[in-house]
Amino acid sequence: MNHRIRLIIIAIGFVLGLGHSVTWGQTPTPTTTEKPKEATPTTTEVKPTTATPPTFLTLLKDATPKSGLWTVYQKGQNLYWEISPSDYSAEYIVLISISRGIGQGQILGGMSWGFGDDWVWQVRKIGESVHIVRKNVRFKANANSPESKAVAAAYTDSVLFSLPISSKGPKGGDLVDLTSVFMSDLPQISRVLPGFSFSQQKSNWGEVKAFEENMELEVAATYASSGNAEIDTVPDSRGATINVHYSISKIPNTGYQPRLADDRVGYFLTAVKDFSSKSDRDQFVRFINRWDLQKADPSLNPSPPKKQIEFYLEKTVPFKYRKAIYDGIYEWNKAFEKAGFSNAIIVKQQGDKENIDPEDIRYNFFRWITSNAGFAMGPSRVNPYTGQILDADIIFDADFLTSWKQEYETFTARTIAEMTGGELEIYPEGTTRPRAFFDERPRSGNECALATGMSMQLAFGAAAIMAGADPKVNEANMEKLIQQGLKEVTMHEVGHTLGLRHNFKGSKWQSLKDMNEPEKCNGCLVATVMDYNPTNIVPKGWKQGDYYATTLGPYDDWAIEYGYKTLSGGTLGELPELKKIASRSGDPALAFATDEDTRGFDPDPDSNRFDLGSDPMEYASIRLAMVKELIPGLVDRMTKEGDDYTQARRAFNVLIAQYGQSSFFVSRYVGGLQTSRSHKGDKDAKLPVSLVDAKRQREALKMLEDNFFSDANFQFPPELWNQLGWSNWNHWGVREGTRKDFGVHDFVLQWQDRILDQLLSSVTLKRMHDAELKAPADADVMTTAELLQRLTKAIFSEVETTKEGDYTNRKPAVSSMRRNLQRSYLEELTKLALGSSSAPQDCQTVAYAELSNLQVRIKSLLDNQPVSSKLDTYSRAHLQESAARIAKVLDARFQLPTPRAGLSF
Ligand SMILES: [Zn+2]
Numbered sequence: 001m002n003h004r005i006r007l008i009i010i011a012i013g014f015v016l017g018l019g020h021s022v023t024w025g026q027t028p029t030p031t032t033t034e035k036p037k038e039a040t041p042t043t044t045e046v047k048p049t050t051a052t053p054p055t056f057l058t059l060l061k062d063a064t065p066k067s068g069l070w071t072v073y074q075k076g077q078n079l080y081w082e083i084s085p086s087d088y089s090a091e092y093i094v095l096i097s098i099s100r101g102i103g104q105g106q107i108l109g110g111m112s113w114g115f116g117d118d119w120v121w122q123v124r125k126i127g128e129s130v131h132i133v134r135k136n137v138r139f140k141a142n143a144n145s146p147e148s149k150a151v152a153a154a155y156t157d158s159v160l161f162s163l164p165i166s167s168k169g170p171k172g173g174d175l176v177d178l179t180s181v182f183m184s185d186l187p188q189i190s191r192v193l194p195g196f197s198f199s200q201q202k203s204n205w206g207e208v209k210a211f212e213e214n215m216e217l218e219v220a221a222t223y224a225s226s227g228n229a230e231i232d233t234v235p236d237s238r239g240a241t242i243n244v245h246y247s248i249s250k251i252p253n254t255g256y257q258p259r260l261a262d263d264r265v266g267y268f269l270t271a272v273k274d275f276s277s278k279s280d281r282d283q284f285v286r287f288i289n290r291w292d293l294q295k296a297d298p299s300l301n302p303s304p305p306k307k308q309i310e311f312y313l314e315k316t317v318p319f320k321y322r323k324a325i326y327d328g329i330y331e332w333n334k335a336f337e338k339a340g341f342s343n344a345i346i347v348k349q350q351g352d353k354e355n356i357d358p359e360d361i362r363y364n365f366f367r368w369i370t371s372n373a374g375f376a377m378g379p380s381r382v383n384p385y386t387g388q389i390l391d392a393d394i395i396f397d398a399d400f401l402t403s404w405k406q407e408y409e410t411f412t413a414r415t416i417a418e419m420t421g422g423e424l425e426i427y428p429e430g431t432t433r434p435r436a437f438f439d440e441r442p443r444s445g446n447e448c449a450l451a452t453g454m455s456m457q458l459a460f461g462a463a464a465i466m467a468g469a470d471p472k473v474n475e476a477n478m479e480k481l482i483q484q485g486l487k488e489v490t491m492h493e494v495g496h497t498l499g500l501r502h503n504f505k506g507s508k509w510q511s512l513k514d515m516n517e518p519e520k521c522n523g524c525l526v527a528t529v530m531d532y533n534p535t536n537i538v539p540k541g542w543k544q545g546d547y548y549a550t551t552l553g554p555y556d557d558w559a560i561e562y563g564y565k566t567l568s569g570g571t572l573g574e575l576p577e578l579k580k581i582a583s584r585s586g587d588p589a590l591a592f593a594t595d596e597d598t599r600g601f602d603p604d605p606d607s608n609r610f611d612l613g614s615d616p617m618e619y620a621s622i623r624l625a626m627v628k629e630l631i632p633g634l635v636d637r638m639t640k641e642g643d644d645y646t647q648a649r650r651a652f653n654v655l656i657a658q659y660g661q662s663s664f665f666v667s668r669y670v671g672g673l674q675t676s677r678s679h680k681g682d683k684d685a686k687l688p689v690s691l692v693d694a695k696r697q698r699e700a701l702k703m704l705e706d707n708f709f710s711d712a713n714f715q716f717p718p719e720l721w722n723q724l725g726w727s728n729w730n731h732w733g734v735r736e737g738t739r740k741d742f743g744v745h746d747f748v749l750q751w752q753d754r755i756l757d758q759l760l761s762s763v764t765l766k767r768m769h770d771a772e773l774k775a776p777a778d779a780d781v782m783t784t785a786e787l788l789q790r791l792t793k794a795i796f797s798e799v800e801t802t803k804e805g806d807y808t809n810r811k812p813a814v815s816s817m818r819r820n821l822q823r824s825y826l827e828e829l830t831k832l833a834l835g836s837s838s839a840p841q842d843c844q845t846v847a848y849a850e851l852s853n854l855q856v857r858i859k860s861l862l863d864n865q866p867v868s869s870k871l872d873t874y875s876r877a878h879l880q881e882s883a884a885r886i887a888k889v890l891d892a893r894f895q896l897p898t899p900r901a902g903l904s905f
Contacts, residue, residue, distance in 0.1 A: 055167035056175055068210030069250060071171060072178075077204060079178045079217075082169030083123060083130065091135060091251045093381055093390075094119040096187050099206075099218060100243035102234050107242060113187055120251065120384055122157075125165075130176050132161040137384040139273045147275040182219050187244055189223060196223040202239055214249040214361040249361050249390070251383055254292065258386040258571050261286040262578060264585040264677045265562045266501035266530065266592050270387035287387035289380070289499040290563045293336075293344060298566065302342040309498075311394075314358055315350045317368040318398075322349070324483045325366060328490025331529075331552055332498065335560035344564075345494075361391040364497070366490075368396050380497055392497035394490075400455035401482060406734060408459065408650035409726060411657060413750050419453075419657060420664040420754060421600035421609070424761045427838035448502075450492055450532050453610055458485050460658050461535035461547055463651045466637050467630050481535070481547050488548040491529040500559055504598045504607040505591040506531035509553070512538070512613035512622065516545035525612075527589045528555035532609040534658075539625040554589040585677060586684035592677055601763045604675040605668035605692065610661065616669065617703055620662035624707060627659045631716060635723045645725025649742065652724055660751040663708050667758045669700035670787065671768040691771050697782040701759075705794040708755055711817040714748045749820045759787065760828045762838040769840040784839075785846045788829075792850045795825045799857045799879075807872040814875040826851075826882060830889045848890070855886040 063075035070087065073080040096114055101107040120135040139155045141147035161181050169175040182205075185198035199222045206218030220243050227238040234240045261269050267288035277283045295303040311329055313322060329347050336344035350356060350365075358365035361381065380392035407415065417423075461481045468474045506528035515525045516538055526533050526549050535547050562581045567574035584590055593607035605616065613619045634655075635648040672692040678685035707713050724742040727734065758764065768784045775781045793800075798814045807813045814822070831837045832847035858879050862868050868876070 056169050059166055059175065060170070065170075066208060066210040068212050069215050069248070070210060071169070071173070072208065072210060072215070073169075073175075074205065074208050077179060077183070079182065079205065079208060080166065080169070080175050081178050082171055082173040082175050083125075084171065084173045087173070088123055088125060090122070092121045092248050093251055093384070094121050095247040095381060097245045097247070098242060099245040100241075102231060102240050102242060107189065107192070113189075113244070115188065115191070118382070118384060121160075121248075125174065126162070128165050130163045130165060130174060131159050132163065132181060134158045134160050137272070139275065140385075141275040145276055151275055182217060182246065185221075185223075189221070189242060189244070193223055193225075193240070195229045196225045196237075196240060198222075199224040199239070202241075206243055206245075209357065209359060211357070211360040212362065214247060214359075216359045217246040217248070219244045219246075247359070247361070247381075249381065251385070252390065254388070256292045256383070256386055256388040258287040258388070259290060259563065260571060260575060260578065261288045262562065262582040264582045264590075264592060264679065264682075265559050266503050266594050267499045267559070267563060268382075268496075268501055270382060270384060272385065288563055289382050289387045289389055291389045291498065293341060293564050295340065295566055302337050302340050304342050305344055308346045309344060310364060311345065311347045311494075312350045312356065312358070312363050312365050313347060314365055314367045315352055315354070317366065321398075321401075321483075321486055324486040325490050328487040329366070329494050331487075331491050332494055332556075332560070335552055335557045336564065338557050339561045339565045341564065358393065364392050366394045366396065368398060380499075387499075389497070389499060394493045394497060396489075396493070397451065400451045401458065401486060403455065404459055404647060404650050405455060406650075406727065408456070408653045408657075409646065410738070411653050411747065411750065413753070416657075416660065416750055416754050417600070419610075419661050420758075421598060421602075424600040424757050425763065426601050427762050448493065448496060451489055453532055454485060454489055456654055456657065457535045457610065458482070459650070459654045461485075461537055463630060463634070463638070463655060464535075464537045464626060467633070484546060484548040484550055485535075487550060488529060488533065491549070491552065495530050495556065498560070499563055500530050500556075502532070502594050502598075503528045503530045503555060503592050504532065504595075504609055505593045506553060506555055507533050507608075507612050508591070508606045508614055509589050510614060512536075512615070512618055515613065516543050518545060521545060523549065523551040524553040525549045527553040527591070528559075529553065530556065530559075534610045534612050536612060537626060539622055539629055554587075555592070558584065558590050583679065583682045585679070586682045586686065593675065597675065600758075601761065603671075603673035603689075603767055605665065605672040606674055608665050608668070611665045616662070616665045617699060620659075620666045620703065620707075623658045623662040624713065627655045628713075630655055631720070635720065639723075644728070645723055646727045649724040649726065652720075656747075656751070659713075660754070663704060663751075664755055664758065666700045666703055667755045670697050670759055670782070671764040671771070672697070673767060673771075689774075691775055691781070694780040694782045701782075701787070701790060704755060704759075705790070708752060709794055709821060711748075711815050714817060745816060745820055748817055749824065752821050753824055756824060756828055759791065760832070760837075760839075765839040765843050769842060784843050788832075788843065788846050788850050791825065792829075792854055795822055796854060796857075798875075799854070799861055802861060802867060802871075802875075804866045804870055807870055807875065809872045809874055812872040812874045814878060816874070819874065819878045822878070822882065826885060830885075833889055834892060851886045851889055855883055855890070858883045858886075 060073045060075065060080065063073035063078075063080065066072050066074065071082040071084070073082070095112065095118060097112045098107055117137065120137050122133045122135055124131045124133055135157050136155045139151050141151045163176040163178070163180065165174045165176055167175050183200050183203055190197050202222035202224060204220050206220050207216070208218070209216040220241055222239050222241045224239050225237050227236070229237045231237050231240060258270075261267055267290070270287045270289055272285050272287075273283050274285045275283055277285060291309050292307075293309070294306045296306045297303045313325060317325060326347055329345060333343060333345050336342075347366075356363055358367050381390045382388065383390060458481065462478060465474055465477045465481060468477065506526045509527035510521070510525065514520045515536060523546060525536055525546060529549055529552055533549060536545060537547065538544050558581070562578065565581070567577045569575075569577070585592065591606075593604060596602075597604060598607045598609060611619060631652070634651055635645070638647040638651045639645055669692050674686070674690045674692060676686040676688055676690075678688075721742050721744055726740040765784050765787075768782065768787065771781050772783060795818075798818065802813045805813070829847045829851055832839055832843050833851055835841075835844050862876070862879055862883065871879075
């Protein structure tokens with residue numbers, strides 16, 4: 001038994017009037033009543049006859065008291081909480097964040113942390129102990145109804161801790177030691193750190209702050225391993241210290257009126273299952289998350305709000321960025337004004353000497369930090385019963401604004417996947433069951449990766465601007481780029497704090513031409529700032545408009561109207577009016593699709609992160625034109641006399657990435673489905689699903705064949721490759737690249753593979769196969785057979801076009817890039833033919849036929865002596881090997897019993 005437990009037992013002894021007579025192992029008799037004995041001064045608890053000082057005097061000797069929402073006493077490793085009667089009746093929201101991470105995986109400084117719902121805690125006094133209970137807030141029923149008894153019986157709260165009451169505190173409350181609560185793996189970080197466990201001995205308290213409405217507790221939590229695990233950002237894996245921050249506040253009881261959500265308008269939700277609900281659909285009641293904004297004078301339109309939404313700009317925000325941030329926040333007032341509120345938001349600058357704390361939840365802060373992670377986010381605190389937003393901060397890591405990231409030096413297949421929506425397959429190889437994609441994180445889709453992508457967009461913009469002829473103009477444009485970029489990210493993050501989710505269809509609204517016509521556009525390039533928008537840069541000969549949206553778009557106005565317009569009738573009574581607002585969703589400017597519509601395997605090619613303009617083919621061809629325009633002279637522009645060459649390499653990668661990413665968006669049209677959230681009867685509504693026009697699918701494929709599968713667009717002056725230098729630094733904090741010279745073949749093939757994977761993923765093929773039934777019998781449809789035939793023809797075109805000629809290994813009939821692509825494609829066909837993909841069985845047979853055909857054609861080329869005899873070694877070997885490989889597949893296929901049996905969904 002350690003010293004602390006001993007102290008507690010002695011303390012309990014005091015309260016019970018047992019003095020020092022308690023011996024080890026002897027449990028003090030519990031009191032029979034569960035009623036809190038609060039408010040009675042401790043001294044009366046102690047036997048009046050003795051002159052013994054109250055226990056807390058010993059217990060709290062040299063402790064630092066802190067008083068706010070809670071009264072706590074900090075003493076070394078111990079933190080005592082003096083629980084007052086009102087504390088027992090309260091419910092608390094407990095938010096966890098990582099204030100200092102280990103720079104790995106999900107454990108990054110500044111990120112919020114949690115699995116599933118936010119925590120709601122309650123403390124209950126049970127005998128002489130206090131239980132800390134995590135409340136179940138997901139289920140409810142009308143009080144006193146039979147359903148409420150059923151809910152109470154079926155869904156229980158979780159008791160997390162039972163703490164002995166040490167003594168009465170100086171104010172008469174129950175004193176408990178919170179050490180065992182927080183000096184533990186309370187946030188369950190060990191779930192994502194295999195091999196590590198929480199070490200109490202190596203952990204200690206960070207700062208403990210008590211504010212009027214919240215407690216901020218920080219623990220420097222050390223997770224220990226045997227030392228075999230390697231984390232290169234941690235000096236010694238035997239002890240990885242992570243600062244875990246707990247922010248605790250009371251769920252207030254206000255007269256807030258919740259507003260029901262609609263799936264046509266993108267708000268974060270608070271969903272509760274209400275067993276008293278009489279709905280014929282399901283029993284979920286879904287509220288939008290929003291601020292409690294009420295008109296000061298209901299007769300006015302617009303009226304100022306009773307209470308403004310107030311943002312403080314932290315004093316750490318550099319002067320030169322303040323205006324863009326102010327402007328970005330204030331833009332939202334325009335939308336609020338249309339919804340009936342004047343000056344809904346007010347921005348205040350934290351003075352240099354002003355000591356209000358950003359962690360105090362009475363203040364919403366725009367925070368400016370330098371964590372070297374380059375992100376921005378807008379976490380908020382929400383009442384889990386009503387969806388009322390109680391407090392929100394915007395945390396901005398300045399890093400993304402100006403830095404050319406080191407990771408642009410080498411692009412891996414993983415980087416490319418991250419830029420293009422992530423996982424493309426939902427059927428793990430050889431199975432017909434979709435994999436479960438709903439892992440525990442990220443939760444509720446409120447994680448924002450805008451700033452990370454923006455960092456690359458700014459780099460792209462800078463590379464383009466620096467190609468201008470006049471250095472003075474370039475400098476001015478660079479400034480404009482940064483200021484506009486910052487304003488757009490600010491508008492986006494503020495949108496999150498107002499309750500809005502991402503809308504990745506916002507950038508599809510206008511054509512690129514219209515966006516760059518100032519009189520047509522008026523600053524809103526896109527329908528919403530809740531999209532991730534790339535830098536708008538046009539090639540020579542075009543009129544150049546703004547680089548980024550400088551104001552909100554029509555979708556933003558509409559969403560604010562839905563969420564904040566004052567309506568009458570109470571939560572249920574305002575429903576008809578809300579439905580009327582939402583029913584405008586058929587307007588193309590109001591189209592909405594969010595994170596769960598924009599995963600790699602999702603069907604709608606109109607919903608993308610970082611695409612721009614109504615026509616993806618146009619966007620991709622413009623990005624390609626930009627690459628062609630910018631690469632000549634790139635090294636000279638990016639590398640000043642005396643510099644190393646790393647910047648040139650990063651710029652080159654960023655340019656090609658833009659081209660690759662935009663081409664990927666084009667590939668999503670093949671086998672794509674356009675989706676709509678409109679409801680039946682909405683004006684101009686589209687059906688939930690419509691097939692992408694066959695003509696458009698063919699155009700998309702043609703564009704990829706001409707530009708991406710041909711090697712013509714990857715031909716750069718040979719000296720360029722040799723100028724793409726690397727960083728020679730080798731110390732902590734820099735990433736060690738695997739290969740220093742530029743791997744040209746790998747680089748090109750990675751991008752081509754990504755697009756092939758998209759076109760031939762089992763999900764794409766299943767969709768295309770189904771499309772044949774989803775269109776009227778006489779309608780033109782692009783079939784999987786057509787896709788495979790076209791791809792074989794385009795990728796193996798040399799088999800037809802190679803004529804007699806003077807080929808050498810340096811001037812081969814089939815170029816090295818094309819040989820690589822052909823091998824990749826053969827692999828894909830093999831996978832299909834052998835049934836190791838979950839593609840429809842019709843694709844299996846067509847792939848077999850394609851391979852068989854191709855084999856005949858390759859053989860006939862190789863048998864054609866005049867041509868064959870003059871082939872270079874590479875091309876001949878490649879064709880011979882391809883034919884042999886196909887023969888093996890065809891053989892193996894014969895031994896397969898039948899196409900796989902069984903249905904797949
Ligand atoms: Zn976002």
